[in-house]
Amino acid sequence: MIVIKEAEIGGKILSLETGRFAKQANGAVMVRYGDTMVLVTAVASEEAKEDQDFFPLQVEYRERVSAAGKFPGGYIKREGRPTEKEILSSRLIDRPIRPLFPDNFTNETQVIAFVLSYDGENDPDVLAAVGASAALGISQIPFDGPIGEVRIGRVNGEFICNPTHQQVIESDIELVVAGTSDSIMMVEGESHEVSEDDLLNALKLAQAEIKKIVQLQKELMNEAGKVKWEISAKTIDEALNNDVYNLAYPKLKELVYSILAKEERSSANKELVKSVTETLSEKYPEQEKVIGGIIHDLEKDLMRKRILEEGIRLDGRNTKQIRNISIDLGVLPRTHGSALFTRGETQSLTSVTLGTKSDEQNIEGLLQEYSKKFMLHYNFPPFSVGEVGRMSGVGRREIGHGNLAERALKIMFPENDFPYTVRIISDILESNGSSSMASVCAGSLALMDGGVPMKKAVAGIAMGLVKENDKFAILSDILGNEDHLGDMDFKVAGTKEGITAFQMDIKIQGISFEIMEQALNQAKEGRLHILGIMNEAISKPNESLSPYAPRLLTIKVEQDQIGMIIGPGGKVIQGMQRMFGVEINIEDDGTVSIASPNKENAQRAKDHIKRMTSNPEVGEIYEGVITKIMDFGAFVEIIPGKEGLLHISQIDNKRVNKVTDYYKEGDKVTVKLIKIENGKFSLSRKELLKPEGTNISETPKEG
Numbered sequence: 001m002i003v004i005k006e007a008e009i010g011g012k013i014l015s016l017e018t019g020r021f022a023k024q025a026n027g028a029v030m031v032r033y034g035d036t037m038v039l040v041t042a043v044a045s046e047e048a049k050e051d052q053d054f055f056p057l058q059v060e061y062r063e064r065v066s067a068a069g070k071f072p073g074g075y076i077k078r079e080g081r082p083t084e085k086e087i088l089s090s091r092l093i094d095r096p097i098r099p100l101f102p103d104n105f106t107n108e109t110q111v112i113a114f115v116l117s118y119d120g121e122n123d124p125d126v127l128a129a130v131g132a133s134a135a136l137g138i139s140q141i142p143f144d145g146p147i148g149e150v151r152i153g154r155v156n157g158e159f160i161c162n163p164t165h166q167q168v169i170e171s172d173i174e175l176v177v178a179g180t181s182d183s184i185m186m187v188e189g190e191s192h193e194v195s196e197d198d199l200l201n202a203l204k205l206a207q208a209e210i211k212k213i214v215q216l217q218k219e220l221m222n223e224a225g226k227v228k229w230e231i232s233a234k235t236i237d238e239a240l241n242n243d244v245y246n247l248a249y250p251k252l253k254e255l256v257y258s259i260l261a262k263e264e265r266s267s268a269n270k271e272l273v274k275s276v277t278e279t280l281s282e283k284y285p286e287q288e289k290v291i292g293g294i295i296h297d298l299e300k301d302l303m304r305k306r307i308l309e310e311g312i313r314l315d316g317r318n319t320k321q322i323r324n325i326s327i328d329l330g331v332l333p334r335t336h337g338s339a340l341f342t343r344g345e346t347q348s349l350t351s352v353t354l355g356t357k358s359d360e361q362n363i364e365g366l367l368q369e370y371s372k373k374f375m376l377h378y379n380f381p382p383f384s385v386g387e388v389g390r391m392s393g394v395g396r397r398e399i400g401h402g403n404l405a406e407r408a409l410k411i412m413f414p415e416n417d418f419p420y421t422v423r424i425i426s427d428i429l430e431s432n433g434s435s436s437m438a439s440v441c442a443g444s445l446a447l448m449d450g451g452v453p454m455k456k457a458v459a460g461i462a463m464g465l466v467k468e469n470d471k472f473a474i475l476s477d478i479l480g481n482e483d484h485l486g487d488m489d490f491k492v493a494g495t496k497e498g499i500t501a502f503q504m505d506i507k508i509q510g511i512s513f514e515i516m517e518q519a520l521n522q523a524k525e526g527r528l529h530i531l532g533i534m535n536e537a538i539s540k541p542n543e544s545l546s547p548y549a550p551r552l553l554t555i556k557v558e559q560d561q562i563g564m565i566i567g568p569g570g571k572v573i574q575g576m577q578r579m580f581g582v583e584i585n586i587e588d589d590g591t592v593s594i595a596s597p598n599k600e601n602a603q604r605a606k607d608h609i610k611r612m613t614s615n616p617e618v619g620e621i622y623e624g625v626i627t628k629i630m631d632f633g634a635f636v637e638i639i640p641g642k643e644g645l646l647h648i649s650q651i652d653n654k655r656v657n658k659v660t661d662y663y664k665e666g667d668k669v670t671v672k673l674i675k676i677e678n679g680k681f682s683l684s685r686k687e688l689l690k691p692e693g694t695n696i697s698e699t700p701k702e703g
Contacts, residue, residue: 003224007216009033009209010150010161012122016134016216018224026226027139031131033162035119037067040131044109044141046229053289055101058110059094061086061128067118068366084399085365089113089125091400092149093132096178096185099507100144104234109141118366121164126151129178134217138225146221147185148213149178152202159202161209165367173198175502177206181214183509184516190407193498196520200513236294240284244294247276252295256302259316262345262432262480263386269299300485304466307473314481315344320522322461322477322529327537329449336546337450341442343477343530345432350442352450354549355421356595357585374410376424378402378439384431401436402426405460408440408493408501409447412455419552419593422452433479434462440493440501445534450549451542458500459530460493463523465515467508474519476526487511492523496531551599553606557590557613564641565592565609572640580605612640616673616681621688626667629659636671636683644681646671651685 002019015032022028025041063086064079065072072079082090093111101109113128129149136143153163153171160167168174175189184203191199255268273292280291303314311318323344332338337352360371378401382389405426413422424446426439437460444458464478465488475482483489488511490504545551557565565586566573573584582596582605592609596602616622622638626646629635633647646669648656656662663669675682 001224003220005216005220005223007212009212010163012162014127014130014213014216016131016220018134018138018220025135025139026141027135027137029131029134029138029220031127031134033127034122035117036115036122036124036127037117038113038115038124038127038131040111040113040128040135042109042111042132042135042139042141044107044139046107048106049108051289052106053293055098055106056108057094057098057101058108059090059097059113059132060111061089061093061113061115061125063115063118063124063366065364065366067115067124068120070366073364073369083365084403085363087396087399088403089128091396092125092176092178092186092188093129095505096129096147096149097132097136097143097145099185100147102142102144102231105142105231107141111135115366120367121166122162123151123165123168124366126162126176130213130217134220137217137221140226140229142228142231145180146214146217147178147180148210148217149176149186150206150209150213151176152189152206154198154202159205161205173202175199175202175206177203177210179207179210180509181211183506183511184504185506185509187502187504188404189503190411190501191499192411193495193500195498196517196524199499199502199520200517203516204513236290237284240280240287240290241294243280243283244276244291245298247279248272248295248298252298253302256299256306256314259314265314265481266386269295303481303485304468307466307475308468308471311473313475314479319473320476320525322526325530325533327445327534329445329538334548335450336549337446337448337452339442339445339449341438341445342430343434343438343441344479345430346435346438347428347430348426348435348438348442349429350424350426350439350446352443352446352452353423353425354450354452354545354552355423356550356552356583357419357421357587357593358583359421359423373415373421374406374413375422376402376406376409376426376439376443378405378426378428378436380428380431380435384428384435401439404436404491404501404503405439405443405493408460409443409454409458411500412444412458412495413447414453414455418453419554420452420549422447431480433477433483434460434491436460436503437462437491437493441530441534445538448538448541451545453541456495456497457531457534457539458493458495459527459534460491460501461523461526461530463490463492463519463526464488465490465511465519467511467515472515474515474522476522488519490519490523492520492527494527496528550595550597551602553594553599553602555592555594555606555609557592557609559588559590561613562586562588562590565612576605576608580608584609608640614639616642616644616676618673618676621670621672622683623668623670624683626663626665626669629663629665631659634659634663634669636669638671638673638681638683642681644671644673644683646683646685650674650683650687653686653689 004017006015017030027042031038111132115124126149133146137146153160154173155170173191178186326342328340331340335351336354341348360373424443428435440460464475464482464486466473487508493501580601585593594602594605624636624638626634635643637643671683674684
């Protein structure tokens with residue numbers, strides 16, 4: 001049976017259809033918005049693997065470029081490994097749905113979204129998240145949804161739900177919001193220094209539209225929903241629970257109330273679990289995981305209780321305190337800028353590399369291919385958390401954290417006024433809470449150390465939440481344990497004037513806008529505190545670039561002169577690159593970029609191009625090169641690409657019988673431009689000669 005449900009969202013029709021596609025999946029929904037269509041399926045194994053104590057959820061978002069009527073680039077004409085855009089979109093689906101599965105559901109589950117049609121206006125990523133919720137909702141898979149997801153933009157002061165691609169470009173705020181009918185679950189976005197109130201207003205609009213999407217899914221579920229699998233609740237032996245409590249609680253309380261470094265706390269907890277397990281091993285054999293789980297829950301309850309009742313956290317701070325911060329600049333002498341930013345037990349070593357036009361990253365996908373000249377790459381090696389791990393390439397978390405830090409900083413990057421391509425690398429050397437926000441701070445510092453003319457410094461902070469019924473506490477600059485055992489991870493980055501990027505994940509339902517407002521205002525206090533410390537280290541970009549950075553000069557030429565500079569088959573531009581030892585790139589608008597390790601070489605190349613593209617003027621003197629000799633005179637290239645005639649009568653004060661008595665091809669000659677007629681240039685050497693000799697009376701321009 002085919003079921004279709006429709007509703008108006010953001011002024012357009014959102015359609016959900018099931019029963020026609022992928023009928024062997026547990027749930028399958030085709031989502032349509034405009035002419036963008038996404039098929040989303042949900043499948044889960046009927047039984048969990050034995051002794052599996054985690055939820056193996058896999059979310060895959062894939063864009064078929066055929067959806068936009070295109071072929072994949074490169075030699076292999078089919079899609080390959082997921083792009084960064086696809087990975088980031090997968091995370092936008094995963095993050096809001098993951099908390100809504102039952103705690104005791106550990107069956108292998110996979111959600112797959114295929115973008116099958118793209119209209120060039122409506123981004124399919126938020127539609128895929130809606131489809132994932134709907135597919136799970138109508139399936140047998142237990143899922144405490146549905147959720148909705150929308151994108152919010154603002155153009156000319158007016159908020160727009162699900163803006164088109166062009167409207168996103170014009171917006172001063174762009175965020176993706178996911179939530180249930182009464183709670184925000186996830187926020188991700190960037191903005192041009194907007195206020196906390198502006199962000200709240202955007203979230204309120206999103207919540208109103210999300211309610212409509214949730215209601216639409218409920219209607220679909222009522223007609224097409226399948227009976228959910230019953231998941232048996234995990235039961236713990238009451239006697240075991242009491243015995244663990246009696247043995248562990250006093251020692252655990254002492255640990256929670258002790259100020260310990262991350263590794264010390266981890267070691268002490270492991271020792272406690274080991275001691276309790278060994279004590280109870282005879283009475284409760286093969287119950288190590290259960291005992292560890294009970295102790296974990298006891299630690300969580302103790303930590304949360306102390307925060308709510310006393311306002312004291314694991315490391316002894318109150319709810320608003322920021323950990324100690326230290327900053328070192330220029331720690332890597334051969335990079336073009338660097339900074340070491342340490343906040344508590346989180347540390348980022350960040351470097352900046354300046355490159356040329358050829359170093360830009362070309363991006364292709366559903367949209368028209370474009371290039372990217374500002375990029376931040378985030379690395380999280382296993383030693384940063386004291387672990388051994390495989391170094392098997394960049395993970396989704398690393399891509400997500402790097403993207404957030406990049407969005408926070410790029411708003412302040414003067415892309416149109418700084419011709420360099422910029423690559424920032426944040427290597428996390430230690431981690432205990434919010435390494436992505438440390439990357440924002442370290443990135444801002446390293447850019448300024450490298451002389452990149454950033455408009456303002458940018459800092460970031462991660463906020464947490466502990467909520468029990470109506471009682472709650474908001475935590476500034478959270479630790480790793482506070483993220484793991486708390487209810488919210490809310491990252492806010494920005495300048496002194498406003499917010500540039502944000503990311504929020506909620507693990508509970510029922511967070512109010514009052515809590516969000518308080519969290520944003522508390523985050524602002526923390527951000528300003530961190531910015532103050534950063535400004536003490538470096539308050540403005542260094543005036544000069546690193547001596548190891550390439551020297552980059554630019555010149556603007558007319559668009560109809562581009563072909564002349566390039567030459568047939570690139571002959572002219574390649575010749576200049578060899579002659580001056582530079583790299584030359586030309587934009588379609590006529591902007592010419594010249595890069596060289598040697599500034600003098602770059603300047604010589606710039607002067608040469610300037611001469612090539614300048615218009616000869618009557619009365620000016622040029623030092624040219626003879627390109628061809630005729631009986632009636634010689635043709636002289638006075639500037640690159642432009643020739644004039646030196647008539648035989650204009651060579652000398654006395655009569656000249658043969659041009660070859662004076663010159664051969666390739667000779668240099670100083671001449672004066674005496675006439676321009678019908679685009680032809682008449683030259684004279686005679687006018688530069690004194691009556692009695694051949695001394696040149698004026699300084700010529702080089703050809």
